[in-house]
Amino acid sequence: MWAESWNQVRTGGLRTVLQILGVFQVALVLGINDSGFGIVLPFFRNTHGVSEGLASLVYIMSSAGFVISSFLQGWFADRLGVVGAVCYGIASTMAAYCLLASPTPFGVALPTFILLGFSLCFIDNGINTVSLLFPAPLSTVVLNYTHAFFGVGGLIGPPVVTSILIAGGCNVGQGEAGTPGDSCPPDVSYLHTWRAAYIVWIGIGTYIGLFVAGAYLTPWGRKKLADSESGRTEGSGSATSVTLLDDHVPAAESVETKGASDVQSDAIPLEDAEPVETAKSKESSDSPASQVLVELSSSQKYLSAIRKRHVWVGTVFLFVYVGCEVSIGQWIFTFLSAYRPAPLSTLGPLVSLFWSGLVISRILFVPLTHRLGQYRSPYLYMVMSLIGIALVWAFNSIPVNGLGLLLAGLGQGPLFPTAIAVVADEITNHKLDHLMSASLALVVAGGNVGGAFVPWVVGLLAQSAGVWTIAPICLALNVAMAVCWVGMR
Numbered sequence: 001m002w003a004e005s006w007n008q009v010r011t012g013g014l015r016t017v018l019q020i021l022g023v024f025q026v027a028l029v030l031g032i033n034d035s036g037f038g039i040v041l042p043f044f045r046n047t048h049g050v051s052e053g054l055a056s057l058v059y060i061m062s063s064a065g066f067v068i069s070s071f072l073q074g075w076f077a078d079r080l081g082v083v084g085a086v087c088y089g090i091a092s093t094m095a096a097y098c099l100l101a102s103p104t105p106f107g108v109a110l111p112t113f114i115l116l117g118f119s120l121c122f123i124d125n126g127i128n129t130v131s132l133l134f135p136a137p138l139s140t141v142v143l144n145y146t147h148a149f150f151g152v153g154g155l156i157g158p159p160v161v162t163s164i165l166i167a168g169g170c171n172v173g174q175g176e177a178g179t180p181g182d183s184c185p186p187d188v189s190y191l192h193t194w195r196a197a198y199i200v201w202i203g204i205g206t207y208i209g210l211f212v213a214g215a216y217l218t219p220w221g222r223k224k225l226a227d228s229e230s231g232r233t234e235g236s237g238s239a240t241s242v243t244l245l246d247d248h249v250p251a252a253e254s255v256e257t258k259g260a261s262d263v264q265s266d267a268i269p270l271e272d273a274e275p276v277e278t279a280k281s282k283e284s285s286d287s288p289a290s291q292v293l294v295e296l297s298s299s300q301k302y303l304s305a306i307r308k309r310h311v312w313v314g315t316v317f318l319f320v321y322v323g324c325e326v327s328i329g330q331w332i333f334t335f336l337s338a339y340r341p342a343p344l345s346t347l348g349p350l351v352s353l354f355w356s357g358l359v360i361s362r363i364l365f366v367p368l369t370h371r372l373g374q375y376r377s378p379y380l381y382m383v384m385s386l387i388g389i390a391l392v393w394a395f396n397s398i399p400v401n402g403l404g405l406l407l408a409g410l411g412q413g414p415l416f417p418t419a420i421a422v423v424a425d426e427i428t429n430h431k432l433d434h435l436m437s438a439s440l441a442l443v444v445a446g447g448n449v450g451g452a453f454v455p456w457v458v459g460l461l462a463q464s465a466g467v468w469t470i471a472p473i474c475l476a477l478n479v480a481m482a483v484c485w486v487g488m489r
Contacts, residue, residue: 005141008135008138019215019216021211021215022212023130023131023146024145024146025212026086026090027146027149027153028150028204028208029093029153029205030120031149031151031154031155031355032156032201032204033093033116033120033153033201034157034326034329035153035154035156035352035355036157036160036161036197038157038158038329038331038332038333039157039158039161039162039165039194039348040161040194040197041331041333042334043165043170043193044058047194049106050106052334052459052460052462052463052467053464056455057456059113059455059459060452060453061112061114062113062120062452063117063451063452063453064114064117065114065116065117065118065119065120065121066120066121066448069117070121070448073125082126083126083130085122085126086127087212088122089119089120089122089123089126090119090123090205090208090209091119092118092122094205096115096116097198097201098198098202100116101195101196101198101199102195103195117452125444127146128143128146131143143417144363144366145363148363150358151355151356151359151413152359154352154354154359155352155359157355158349158351158352158355159352160200161194162345164193164197165194165344166344166345168193170344171343171344309487311423311427311442311443312442313488314419314422314446314488315443315446316484316487317419317446317481317484318419319447319454320450320454320477320480321412321415321416321419322416322447322448322450322451322454323450323451324385324454324478324481325412325416325451326450326451326452326455327454327455327458327473328354328389328408328474329351331458332405332470332471332474333347333348333351334467334470335392335470338467339467339468340396340401342398350405351405353405354405354406354408354412355409357388357405357407357408357409357411357413358409358412358413360409361381361412362417365410365413365414366414369414369418374418374422374425375422375489378418379482381410381411381412381414381415382415384407384408384410385411386411386475387404387407388403388404388405388407389404389474389475389478390475391404391407392471393475415481419443420443420444422488427439458470458473
């Protein structure tokens with residue numbers, strides 16, 4: 001697979017290389033955003049003088065923006081193309097960063113996360129779609145490495161934020177009381193506060209946005225993208241279901257009865273469809289035995305998909321998994337700063353070990369997953385994560401805590417792509433390819449909601465019962481993941 005993928009890159013030339021690099025760099029921004037805020041969070045809370053529970057509302061705001069954006073994805077993609085929508089997402093993300101970098105009050109900063117979630121949804125969905133544009137098996141390799149570069153971004157975020165805060169003389173709370181005192185001197189320079197991190201993100205994001213626009217949307221890049229799309233369509237025997245450029249693609253006026261190899265993904269046999277009073281259909285006069293096809297609306301596809309066991313079990317699993325991953329990445333620094341007697345210069349990079357584990361496992365554990373199987377291997381990974389979190393909770397030792405975070409990252413890393421692969425395989429095995437897009441959208445949406453709701457609950461519990469609850473909650477989430485995975489068989 002690797003040799004064939006490399007040959008496809010060489011055949012595609014410089015344009016293919018630049019387009020792949022563009023996807024990787026966009027994933028980098030997503031990772032930086034997620035991991036960097038884990039260090040920013042306690043200082044953000046201290047600056048605005050709010051509790052953990054109130055500060056954790058940023059996750060709800062971000063999720064609300066993500067949900068709103070998900071309903072508008074098709075509208076934007078039809079008009080801008082998928083790549084254009086990604087560029088729009090990057091631009092609006094930079095706008096949100098500008099607001100967060102400004103000395104705005106909490107009443108302005110909190111709803112800014114709605115805009116941030118709204119924008120990141122375009123980026124997240126877009127790069128996954130564009131990754132699959134490349135011909136197989138290169139598309140699989142690009143998708144895997146895209147998720148790996150998300151982890152690389154996770155590595156970059158904490159050290160950069162930590163360096164900025166250390167330069168300003170900021171420090172973290174320590175001691176047995178378990179009450180984080182993360183703060184900066186009152187006379188600290190603006191460029192040495194947590195807000196300065198967003199200035200850095202603005203610079204990185206602007207460069208990446210220009211890079212992607214140049215690689216895909218210039219006449220030079222558009223030609224290559226159109227050629228790739230055409231080749232993929234011809235090879236698959238069906239029309240592509242997404243608009244990758246901003247060229248107008250007229251909708252089909254009617255759905256006709258066709259041979260099996262010519263059926264588009266949006267058309268399914270009548271007996272598998274929901275009743276549609278307004279759907280247009282007709283039978284082929286020269287094929288009386290053929291089936292009448294009905295075009296399903298988006299809402300009907302979602303309703304059909306959610307009835308499939310692997311879809312809703314996968315949705316629940318990713319709800320718990322992403323909630324656990326985000327909770328570790330966002331709240332573990334707060335836990336460490338409250339209970340581990342170490343300076344900021346030590347605790348900040350320590351969090352990067354978790355993201356290091358994500359990167360390493362998503363690249364190196366692919367053969368192990370293949371050897372053990374997609375159903376059995378996640379149990380091993382969840383045990384690794386469970387042990388890692390237990391080490392962080394039980395031992396007041398920086399080296400042991402670092403080992404625990406690395407182990408937790410190694411265990412968490414392969415779970416998301418493996419879950420997506422299992423759901424996709426089950427859909428294909430049951431000959432439900434017409435529900436593939438809707439099914440995966442539901443599963444990923446479950447993860448996004450979990451990534452907002454679970455950290456919010458963790459924040460509420462940390463406020464009411466104490467910061468010490470963060471680690472045991474993450475342990476419980478790992479157990480819940482294992483229970484959910486049983487239902488995937």
